Amino acid sequence: MIAAVSVQSLSKYYKDVCAVDKVSFDVLQGHCFGLLGPNGAGKTTTIEIMEGIISASSGQVLYQGQLVDSQISQQIGIQFQNTALQDFLTVKETLNLFAAFYQNTVAQEQLIELCDLKDFIDRDNRLLSGGQRQRLLLALALINDPKIIFLDEPTTGLDPHARRNFWQLITNIKAQNKTIILTTHYMDEAEQLCDDIVIMDKGKIIAAGTPHQLLAKHFDDIFIYLPQAQVPHELVSEYGWTKLADRIEITSKNVEKTLRLLMAQGVSLDGLHVKSANLDDLFLKLTGHSLQA
C-alpha cells in the first residue's frame, strides 16, 4: 500500500541549528496521524516542509509516491492555529471568500453540516466563541475537498466541552476516508483520535507506533495511588514507592497482589485510585517532562 504521505530522511538546518534531523515516517490513507513533541521539538518545521511552505535542507516528502511541489496547496487542507479572519465579514461571507481561492470546492451546505456552522452562519467573525472559530477554521481547511488535512493544535484554548465537540467533528471527517495530520499538546486528544503517532524531541523521532503499541512496549505497570497519610513511611522506603505532593504512587504488575499486601499491613484503601499508563506517562518517561506546558 502506497502511503498517503511519505516523509523520507528529512533534515532542516537554520544556520547551525538542526531543527529536524533525518526524520522518516509514513502517513497511511484514511488514518489520523499525530505528531507530538515538546516546544522546539521540530514539529512545525516538519509539518511546514510537508505542506510545501518551507523547503528541506535534505530528504524528501512524497504524496502518493510523487514529490511534493507548489501545486500541493490545491490538494491539501490546512487549519492554521492563528489564521486571521477578516473583520466585518460573516461566517458565510468568509466561506465564500475562501472558496474563490480554489478550483474545486465542496458544496457550502455540506461544509455547514459537517462542521456544524448553522447556528452562527450569519454572525460576524469577531463575535464567534473559541469553539465556533475553530469550527469555521476547520471548514476553511476542508473547502477545497482535500484528501489530506493538517490540523495544528486545533483545540488549544478550548474548554473541555468544545474540545469534545471538535473531536466528534474530526471523527466524522475521518469517516469520509480523509487523512488527518494533527499536532497537539493534549495527550488525551492524541489517544482519542490518532491511529498512529510519532513523538519528536530535539529534531529526532524518539517513538513511533499506535498509542496501544507504544504503551504496551513501554509499560507493563499499573499505577496505584493512596493518600500519603495512610501509608507508613517504612513501607514506602521498603518497597521504593514514590512520594508525590499528597499521594503515594505505587507501580505494580499485579494489582491484586499489591492490594493484598497493603491490606495485610493494615493500610486503609480509602481514596484508592488505580490507573493504567497513558500517553502523558509515556511522554514523561521518554523526555523527562510532561507535554502540557
Ligand SMILES: Nc1ncnc2c1ncn2[C@@H]1O[C@H](COP(=O)(O)OP(=O)(O)OP(=O)(O)O)[C@@H](O)[C@H]1O
Ligand atoms: N526560522 C527559524 N530560524 C531559526 N531557527 C528556527 C526557525 N524556525 C524554527 N527554528 C528552531 O528550530 C527548532 C524547531 O522549531 P519548531 O518550531 O519546528 O518546533 P515545534 O516542535 O513546532 O515547537 P512548538 O511546539 O513550540 O511550536 C527550534 O529550536 C526553533 O528555535
